[in-house]
Structures are given as C-alpha cells and as structure tokens.
Amino acid sequence: MKTSKEDILLTALKLFSERGFDAVSTSMIAEKLDITKGALYRHYKDKQAIFDSIIEKMYELDRERAEKDSVPASAYDESPEEYGNTDLKDFCEFTVNQFDFWSGDEFASAFRKMLILEQFKSPEKMKLYQDMIVMGPVKYSEDLFEEMIGKNILNQKAKKIGARRLAMELFASLSLALQLDDGGEDRERIKEDLKIMINEFRNRYSA
Structure with missing residues (x-):
C-alpha cells in the first residue's frame, strides 16, 4: 500500500512523542513505515521538514475544531x-x-x-x-x-x-x-x- 504524507507525519509524530525529536532519525521513521529513505525524501526533504509539517497540521486541526464548535x-x-x-x-x-x-x-x-x-x-x-x-x-x-x-x-x-x-x-x-x-x-x-x-x-x- 502506498505511503501517504499523512502516514509519515503520524508515524514520525508518534516516534517524536515517545523518544524525543533529537533521538529519532529519518532512517527510523522509514523503517517504521517499511519504506526506503529515498521514498521518505520524496515527500519531505529532512526531519525538520516533517516536524514543521506536523506543526502546520496541528494548527489546521485546531482551526477545524474551533469552527465545528462555533468558537x-x-x-x-x-x-x-x-x-x-x-x-x-x-x-x-x-x-x-x-x-x-x-x-x-x-x-x-x-x-x-x-x-x-x-x-x-x-x-x-x-x-x-x-x-x-x-x-x-x-x-x-x-x-x-x-x-x-x-x-x-x-x-x-x-x-x-x-x-x-x-x-x-x-x-x-x-x-x-x-x-x-x-x-x-x-x-x-x-x-x-x-x-x-x-x-x-x-x-x-x-x-
């Protein structure tokens, strides 16, 4: 099954939440997803880009939650x-x-x-x-x-x-x-x- 950007973000986020950002490598993220580092880099150029996209995704979810509850x-x-x-x-x-x-x-x-x-x-x-x-x-x-x-x-x-x-x-x-x-x-x-x-x-x- 094809790995999506969303799959990469969630998998990386879980690893960051368990081990900390510095302790997680792109190799570990790729291994967890069962993909090559090359496949990972086709979506994100490095670990920082993944982190930045996680932040962006979280702000997006925050906005959606607020709109749903009329605040x-x-x-x-x-x-x-x-x-x-x-x-x-x-x-x-x-x-x-x-x-x-x-x-x-x-x-x-x-x-x-x-x-x-x-x-x-x-x-x-x-x-x-x-x-x-x-x-x-x-x-x-x-x-x-x-x-x-x-x-x-x-x-x-x-x-x-x-x-x-x-x-x-x-x-x-x-x-x-x-x-x-x-x-x-x-x-x-x-x-x-x-x-x-x-x-x-x-x-x-x-x-």
Whole structure:
C-alpha cells in the first residue's frame, strides 16, 4: 500500500512523542513505515521538514475544531468580531470537547506528549509549547471572557474576578483532566468530572 504524507507525519509524530525529536532519525521513521529513505525524501526533504509539517497540521486541526464548535478559529487581533459573537454555553462545551480531542485524537494526543518532552530543549520549542498548550489557550479564553464581560453575558462576580483569572480557572480544570488521563485514570470518569466542573463554572458566572 502506498505511503501517504499523512502516514509519515503520524508515524514520525508518534516516534517524536515517545523518544524525543533529537533521538529519532529519518532512517527510523522509514523503517517504521517499511519504506526506503529515498521514498521518505520524496515527500519531505529532512526531519525538520516533517516536524514543521506536523506543526502546520496541528494548527489546521485546531482551526477545524474551533469552527465545528462555533468558537473563534483565529486570534483576537485577526478576527475580533468572532469573539464578540461567542456564547458562554458554546465555549464551555468546546472546553469539554477539547478534553476528548487532546486525550483521544491520535494525532493531537501524540502532539501534546511530544511538546511536553521537547519544551525545555530550546527557547523556540518552549514558545511552541506555551503557544499551543498553555498560554495560547489561556490568552484565547481571556479574550473571549473580555468580550463576554463587555456584553454583559457574564455576571458581576465574573466582572470582579476579571477575564484573566476566569481564563486561568477554566483552563486549570481542563489541564488537570488531561494530566489525570496521562496517569491512566479512567477517561470516562475524568470526562464526567470535567463536565460537572465546567457546568458549575458556567452557572457560577453566567449573567
């Protein structure tokens, strides 16, 4: 069967997530796929090109997820009107769905594990980890909550706390759920607990 670019990306990503980027060679990727290095190079010129394509693919999946759940797919400065039209209910549901995505999607789960391994190896990889796994989602949530506060979608308690702390509170629940999943806890139980916590968040701060 012909090996596609998608096959190469997923196989390389899994190896990167298990061993780290530096420990994986193009020979190892080709061997895992049962193809020659020449066949691999017809798709990607080197290991860095594979890594760059993995990042591009992940951003693409992120946009698709956001569009599917009716939340902004772009940064605030690129599309502020999207942030002003987002409902708290939709965003809370998106947060729960993010748990399914980051824990259950084969590509996303391996990507997250890869970045956890790679984050301390260079400033560039730390920035990538922060942008995609930590500060990026927190800033995204903060921008959404700023708009919701301005439109009186959130109550006075939320306004007093402020958008940044709301974002950190919401993200903390998702982050903990993913860490519990990493440790082998029952995924369905974690998801149910997360749903309860997110629903309590919504009830606590909804106007």
